Amino acid sequence: MTINYQSMGEGKPLIIIHGLFGTSDNLKAVARELSDEHKVYLIDAPGHGDSDTVVPLSIANMANAVSDFIKQLNVGPVQILGHSLGGKIAMEIALANPELISKLIVADIAPVQYKPRHDDIISSLQAVPLSTLENRKDADEILARKINEPGVRSFLLKSLVRDKSKPGEWMWRFNLDQLSSDYNELIKSNREGTYSGPTLFIIGSESSYVLPEHRGEIVGRFPNTKAKTINGAGHWLHAERSVAFVKICRDFLSE
Structure with a gap:
């Protein structure tokens, strides 16, 4: 299983995972901003870009593939940022292999079962x-x-x-x-479990992906969590409000 990636910068390792139908280029502007303090690895998620596909293309299998990639980097626990489907993958890694993750940022997705919308x-x-x-x-x-x-x-x-x-x-x-x-696999809830490391959920105020009724499932899995809402942003918050998004990430990663 090969994970394609781009890397930039020096410092604490930071993995960034894009969303459904995307590639490692999607959050490249965010990566450039954060690369002044971090060694950033922008990956193509399994089944996307130039990375191999796992079968079935489930959240668990994708997370296992990225976990193996993190282990191969051999840089110790990493910080991880995932948007949408990438956030689901990031959460699954943290829940299944908490020792691999030092900090978790989830952008506009919750660990819940979603209805089909694609x-x-x-x-x-x-x-x-x-x-x-x-x-x-x-x-x-x-x-x-x-x-x-x-x-x-x-x-x-x-x-x-x-x-x-x-x-x-x-x-x-x-x-x-x-x-x-395998689309129905991608909209399933994340596994049960707990990741007690520092966790940040970034939410777009105009998005319908993270709702008040999701709070119980978020806090149940990620008890050491905080949330930041970007006003005026929808699901593509990292592109729509890039300055605010980068600042929120930078502040959290530097804590």
């Missing part, structure tokens, strides 16, 4: 004819049939690239077939 995105991605597609504009028009938000389409299209192994064809930089097949 059906239109998955079906839209599947509708793009990769073997005959002419250009990105045509792909955007296909996605726009069900995905109204230009920002979401733009994010997805960042992972649409030419397939070097098949001249003239395109490919997604995530394993769409496996993500689709």
